[in-house]
Amino acid sequence: MGSETQRIALGLRQRDVVVLEGLVEQYQYRLVRYLVSLLGRRDGVDDFVQETWLRVLERGGSYDGQSRFEPWLFRVARNIALDAIRKRPMFSLDSIEGNGVRSSPASGEPSPYTLAARTQDAERLAHSLQTLEPVCREALVLRFQEDLSLQEISGIVGAPVSTVASRIYRGLATLRPQFEGETA
Amino acid sequence: MNVDHHGTFQRMIDESLAGMLSAEKEQSLRAHLSTCAACEEYLSATNRVIAGLSGFSFEVNPALNAGVLAAIRLQAEEARGILAYHTGTMRQSSVPFRNWAAFAGALWLSFVGSELVYQMAGRLAVPMQIVSAQLRAGVVVFWLLPSLCAALCLLAAPGQKRGLA
Numbered sequence: 083m084g085s086e087t088q089r090i091a092l093g094l095r096q097r098d099v100v101v102l103e104g105l106v107e108q109y110q111y112r113l114v115r116y117l118v119s120l121l122g123r124r125d126g127v128d129d130f131v132q133e134t135w136l137r138v139l140e141r142g143g144s145y146d147g148q149s150r151f152e153p154w155l156f157r158v159a160r161n162i163a164l165d166a167i168r169k170r171p172m173f174s175l176d177s178i179e180g181n182g183v184r185s186s187p188a189s190g191e192p193s194p195y196t197l198a199a200r201t202q203d204a205e206r207l208a209h210s211l212q213t214l215e216p217v218c219r220e221a222l223v224l225r226f227q228e229d230l231s232l233q234e235i236s237g238i239v240g241a242p243v244s245t246v247a248s249r250i251y252r253g254l255a256t257l258r259p260q261f262e263g264e265t266a
Numbered sequence: 267m268n269v270d271h272h273g274t275f276q277r278m279i280d281e282s283l284a285g286m287l288s289a290e291k292e293q294s295l296r297a298h299l300s301t302c303a304a305c306e307e308y309l310s311a312t313n314r315v316i317a318g319l320s321g322f323s324f325e326v327n328p329a330l331n332a333g334v335l336a337a338i339r340l341q342a343e344e345a346r347g348i349l350a351y352h353t354g355t356m357r358q359s360s361v362p363f364r365n366w367a368a369f370a371g372a373l374w375l376s377f378v379g380s381e382l383v384y385q386m387a388g389r390l391a392v393p394m395q396i397v398s399a400q401l402r403a404g405v406v407v408f409w410l411l412p413s414l415c416a417a418l419c420l421l422a423a424p425g426q427k428r429g430l431a
Contacts, residue, residue, distance in 0.1 A: 099342045106334055114326050128330050135334050139341055195322060203314055204321025225284060226316045232285055251280045254312055261311040261318075 087147040094142025102139055109155060112228065116156050119223035120163055122216055124194040130166065134159040153234040156224070160238060206260050218253035221246055275305045279312060365420050372417035380410040 093101025113134060117127045137158050145154050195208040211219060217239070224235045236243045278295045281287040287295065299306050384405045391401050 097342055097345060099339060102338055102342075103335055106331065106338070110331055110334070111324070111326055114324050115322075118324055124324070128327060128333075131330060132334050132337055136337055136341055139338055139345075194324065198322040198324045200323045201318065201321030203318035207315065207318040207321075222319060226319050247281070247284050247286055250284045251277075254280055254283070254315060257315045257318075258308075258311050261314040262307070264311070 084147075087149070087151060089147075090151050091145050091147025094138065094145050097139060097142065102135070102142070105138070105151070105155075106135055109152065112152065113155065113159055115227065116220075116223060117159055117163060118194050118198075119219050119227075120160060120216060122194070122212060122219070123191075124197070125191070130159060130163050133162050133166075137162060150230075150234065152228060153230060153238050156228075157238045203261070207257055210257050210260060214253060214256055215249075218249045218256065221249035222253040222257075225250055272302070272304050272308075275299075275302065276308045279305065279309050283312060283316065369417055369420045372413070372420060376410060376413035376417055379413065380405055383409050 090101065090105065092098075110131070113131055114127055117130050118124055121127060121130075134155070138155065141158075145151065193208060193212040195211045196205075199205040199208045214222075220239065221235060224230045224238065225232070230238075232243045232246050235246045239246065241249075275295060275298050278287060278291055282292060282295060299309060384402070387396075387401050387405060388398075390396075391398065
């Protein structure tokens with residue numbers, strides 16, 4: 083990991099467009115997936131993605147290459163999304179910061195999870211995921227999709243490891259009943 | 267086996283999946299799972315949740331990638347342009363060595379020349395009946411100051427050229 087992250091850090095410090103283009107190719111899908119989990123909607127995500135990459139170009143020098151690139155990237159994306167949410171009434175800040183209000187797509191639009199479900203189990207989870215607390219959904223995606231450690235997630239969301247763990251347990255507890263009482 | 271006991275192990279299953287369980291507890295959990303159907307089912311349901319999370323595939327608009335790459339290139343070029351402008355400005359605004367050398371020469375000539383003029387004027391002062399203080403003031407005002415200004419103009423010369431360009 084070391085030499086790869088150092089190469090990325092050097093490229094970002096030098097504002098090397100080729101390095102950045104490689105990162106876009108490599109991380110674009112994961113960035114989209116993370117932002118959908120954070121916002122609970124698909125519309126508006128593309129704008130945040132673009133803004134995130136421009137921020138990476140602008141402030142890439144602050145990535146030191148000592149740790150994995152993904153947590154740093156997700157933290158940049160999260161900050162951009164939260165800043166935008168604070169300015170835009172169309173999103174609710176509470177929905178992200180876990181005060182009980184759920185995020186949902188604009189009325190009449192199908193949930194991004196319903197549209198993105200490719201397996202039967204995913205279809206069963208789609209509705210529950212959409213109504214899950216955003217902070218729990220974010221923690222689940224970062225842990226089980228992005229394969230990040232609790233410490234890395236803690237760094238992204240700016241919450242203690244114990245809080246992140248508790249969000250994961252809460253998320254699993256909400257989704258598990260879908261499959262209880264069945265054999266796999 | 268009571269419910270609390272299952273609860274403890276089910277909590278351990280969650281902790282294990284979250285990556286918080288110690289190796290020692292992992293071993294104890296594995297031993298329990300091999301004998302407990304309820305906890306095994308709990309684990310199986312949880313694993314299906316995790317597997318289900320992988321069953322989503324979000325479409326990424328190809329235009330998004332193209333747009334992002336174009337925006338990055340544009341911003342990088344703008345940044346390079348700004349950098350080049352500032353570098354160029356610094357380069358232009360810095361005084362070349364030859365101007366400093368000319369300035370030093372002009373300064374030396376100003377003082378040496380003023381001293382010579384002063385000596386010569388001192389010799390002429392007696393036959394021309396000029397007071398020494400007037401002579402000193404005359405040399406400073408009409409010789410030394412103009413020559414110092416001329417020397418300073420050598421340093422300002424590059425800026426004047428840029429302004430006309």
